[in-house]
Each structure stands twice: as C-alpha cells, then as structure tokens.
Amino acid sequence: MGNRKNKKKKKQKELERLKSIERNRRIEESIQKESEKYEQEVKLLILGTGESGKSTFVKQIQIVYKSGFDLAFKNLFKTAIQMNLVLHTKILVMGMEKLDLEFETENESLAKDFLEVEETICKFGSDELKETIKTLWQDPGLKKAFENRSILQVPDTHSYYLDNIDRITKRKYVPTDQDILYCRIPTTGVKVVDFYVNDVPWKIVDVGGQRSERRKWIHQFDDVTMILYVVAMSEYDQDLYEDETVNRMRESLELFKSTSKNEYFEKTDCSILFNKYDIFQEKILKGISLKKCFDDFDGEVDVEVSKDFITKKFSSFAENEHRKVYNYFSCGIDTENIKSVFPHIQDNAAIHLGILFELFFLDSLFFVPYINPIMVFQNSYI
Numbered sequence: 001m002g003n004r005k006n007k008k009k010k011k012q013k014e015l016e017r018l019k020s021i022e023r024n025r026r027i028e029e030s031i032q033k034e035s036e037k038y039e040q041e042v043k044l045l046i047l048g049t050g051e052s053g054k055s056t057f058v059k060q061i062q063i064v065y066k067s068g069f070d071l072a073f074k075n076l077f078k079t080a081i082q083m084n085l086v087l088h089t090k091i092l093v094m095g096m097e098k099l100d101l102e103f104e105t106e107n108e109s110l111a112k113d114f115l116e117v118e119e120t121i122c123k124f125g126s127d128e129l130k131e132t133i134k135t136l137w138q139d140p141g142l143k144k145a146f147e148n149r150s151i152l153q154v155p156d157t158h159s160y161y162l163d164n165i166d167r168i169t170k171r172k173y174v175p176t177d178q179d180i181l182y183c184r185i186p187t188t189g190v191k192v193v194d195f196y197v198n199d200v201p202w203k204i205v206d207v208g209g210q211r212s213e214r215r216k217w218i219h220q221f222d223d224v225t226m227i228l229y230v231v232a233m234s235e236y237d238q239d240l241y242e243d244e245t246v247n248r249m250r251e252s253l254e255l256f257k258s259t260s261k262n263e264y265f266e267k268t269d270c271s272i273l274f275n276k277y278d279i280f281q282e283k284i285l286k287g288i289s290l291k292k293c294f295d296d297f298d299g300e301v302d303v304e305v306s307k308d309f310i311t312k313k314f315s316s317f318a319e320n321e322h323r324k325v326y327n328y329f330s331c332g333i334d335t336e337n338i339k340s341v342f343p344h345i346q347d348n349a350a351i352h353l354g355i356l357f358e359l360f361f362l363d364s365l366f367f368v369p370y371i372n373p374i375m376v377f378q379n380s381y382i
Contacts, residue, residue, distance in 0.1 A: 041201045042349045048230035049252045053275040053332040058206045060338040065195040077175045081183050088158045092145045095152035101141045130169045137162045150238040157182040181333045227270045234279035237292040249293045260318045270318050271326045278331040
C-alpha cells in the first residue's frame with residue numbers, strides 16, 4: 001500500500017516537473033520572440049526644420065501602410081483647415097500694404113470688414129464669409145500678393161483651399177486625405193507611427209522642427225536605425241517664421257550640420273529627403289537664383305545645376321567612413337511619389353540590418369554564408 005502511494009507521489013512530482021519545464025520553455029520562447037522582434041525593429045527618426053514636410057511624410061506613410069485616416073482623425077482636421085483658410089487669407093490681405101498693392105475700389109470696404117473676422121471662431125453656417133473670401137481671391141491685387149507668398153509666410157498650398165472653398169465650407173464637410181496632406185499644423189511634442197513592412201516592424205518618430213521643440217530631440221536618439229532628414233528645397237528664398245532675419249535653408253543646413261556631428265549618430269546611416277522639389281523647380285524656372293541663400297553659388301539659374309549644388313552642400317557635412325548618406329527627391333503631397341521613394345529607404349535600412357546580422361555572427365565566431373541584405377525584410381532573418 002505504501003509503495004503505491006510513493007509511486008503516485010513520484011508520478012505527480014514528475015508531471016509537475018515536466019509541466020514546469022514546458023512552462024519555462026514557453027516563457028523563454030516568448031522572451032526570445034520579443035527579443036527578436038525588438039532586434040529587427042526599424043526605428044526611423046525624422047528630423048528637420050519647421051515646415052520642411054516631415055509631418056506630411058508621416059501622413060503619407062499612414063495612407064500607404066495604415067489604410068489612411070479614420071473619421072475621428074479627419075474631423076479633427078476640419079476645424080484646422082477652415083481656420084487656416086481664413087487666417088492665411090487675412091495674412092494676404094494685410095500683406096498687400098507691405099507689398100504696396102491695392103484692391104480694386106469695389107473690394108476695399110469688403111477687405112476691411114474681412115479683417116475684423118476672428119479666425120478662431122469663424123463659422124461657415126451662412127454663405128456670407130465664403131462669398132467674401134471668393135470675391136477677394138478674384139481680386140488681381142490679392143492674386144499678386146499670393147505670388148509673393150514667401151515674403152508673407154503664407155503656405156504654397158493655400159491656393160488649393162481657396163480653389164476648393166465651396167466644398168470645404170459645407171456644413172457636413174469631411175476632409176479628404178488630400179485635404180489633410182495639404183493642411184499645415186506645427187508638430188509639438190513627439191508623434192510615433194508603428195506599422196509593418198513585409199512582417200518587419202517599423203517605428204517612425206516625428207519630432208517638432210521649430211526651434212522651441214528641438215530640445216526634445218535628444219530623448220529620441222536611442223536605438224535609431226536610420227535618420228531621415230527632411231529639407232524643403234523650395235525654401236532657399238524664404239525666411240524663418242520664428243526669425244525673419246534668418247534664411248530657412250541656411251537654418252536647415254546649420255541644423256543638419258550640428259545633427260551630423262552629434263555623437264549619437266556618428267555611425268548611423270542618414271537619408272536626406274529633399275522635399276518640395278516641384279516648387280523648387282518652379283522657382284528656378286522663374287529665374288530665382290540660389291544667390292538668395294548662398295553667396296558662394298556662381299552657377300547658372302538651372303534646375304540640375306542648382307539641385308546638384310544643394311545636395312552637395314548637405315551631403316558634405318554627413319559623409320564619413322562609418323556612415324552612408326542617401327539622397328532622395330520628393331513632392332510630399334504626392335502619394336504616388338512617396339510610394340516610389342519609401343521602398344528605397346526601406347532597402348537601405350535592410351542593408352544596415354544585414355550588416356548588423358553579419359557582424360553579430362562574426363563576433364560569435366560562426367561561419368556566415370553570404371546573405372542578400374534585401375532579403376532580411378522578406379524573411380525576417382534577424
């Protein structure tokens with residue numbers, strides 16, 4: 001009888017031991033999977049000055065890889081779009097005096113009354129405000145003011161909203177993806193977008209580019225796979241919103257220079273996204289020289305010559321023996337363009353991860369066969 005009890009106890013202990021082993025195996029497997037996921041995660045830190053197009057790039061990623069924006073998100077932008085419509089039109093109206101421009105006689109009193117509108121509480125319940133803006137937009141003086149929008153700090157995209165004012169001011173208006181892409185709202189704090197490409201997790205971190213926001217950048221420097229620095233190519237003839245004595249591209253160049261020298265990024269690959277390339281081309285073709293920004297530019301006013309000069313300026317500050325620099329050109333509001341650019345950024349990150357993969361095993365004295373680094377994304381080797 002005693003032997004049976006002892007056998008039963010031994011059997012129960014053995015079962016508990018096996019269960020414990022299985023439980024530990026599952027825990028270790030779970031930890032390993034989480035560890036592998038963390039090791040292969042691509043953290044792309046997006047830096048650049050204010051209004052360079054960083055947040056627009058992030059919105060494009062949401063459209064392409066996260067099925068766009070939900071209704072709640074779109075409704076948040078409705079108020080911002082309508083407020084910007086009024087605000088930027090007011091800036092144009094007020095800027096006409098600075099530019100020594102005048103309204104046609106029949107629009108003078110209308111413009112004066114419009115300046116009394118408070119954009120933060122503007123309502124489009126009636127057609128009066130909408131019709132006022134439409135009338136002012138047709139005035140030759142306001143059109144001329146918009147041609148000089150860079151002097152007045154008015155976004156290039158403002159004409160898009162003016163041309164779509166009938167749709168935008170409807171009571172049941174819901175912003176389209178394109179409306180949201182065109183909308184300028186300064187980034188404050190840190191915005192993070194998580195998504196997957198070929199089963200590999202990506203984390204895109206967008207931090208505010210205004211001077212007051214840059215002190216927060218350092219908190220995002222850990223574990224960065226690659227930096228994406230965004231440059232607004234078209235802003236070579238514009239001044240900072242925060243300081244009208246400083247040229248925007250000069251500010252961007254100095255910021256890139258200091259970022260490149262940061263000890264955190266000494267061995268971190270960098271992609272430079274030269275954004276707003278379409279507007280840059282328009283300005284060059286109008287004869288606006290890079291001399292507006294660079295005293296040492298002595299080339300002809302030509303798109304390719306000017307493009308080459310700018311890219312060499314930026315790249316020269318970033319290249320070293322430990323770091324690769326990749327240049328891309330984009331029109332941030334063109335989704336198809338971003339679709340064609342991002343895979344190249346993805347491939348370069350894959351090469352970086354592939355290098356890490358090889359070094360890890362070489363350090364462990366393992367024989368490593370040749371692995372196509374691009375395949376890292378497709379088969380999740382890391």
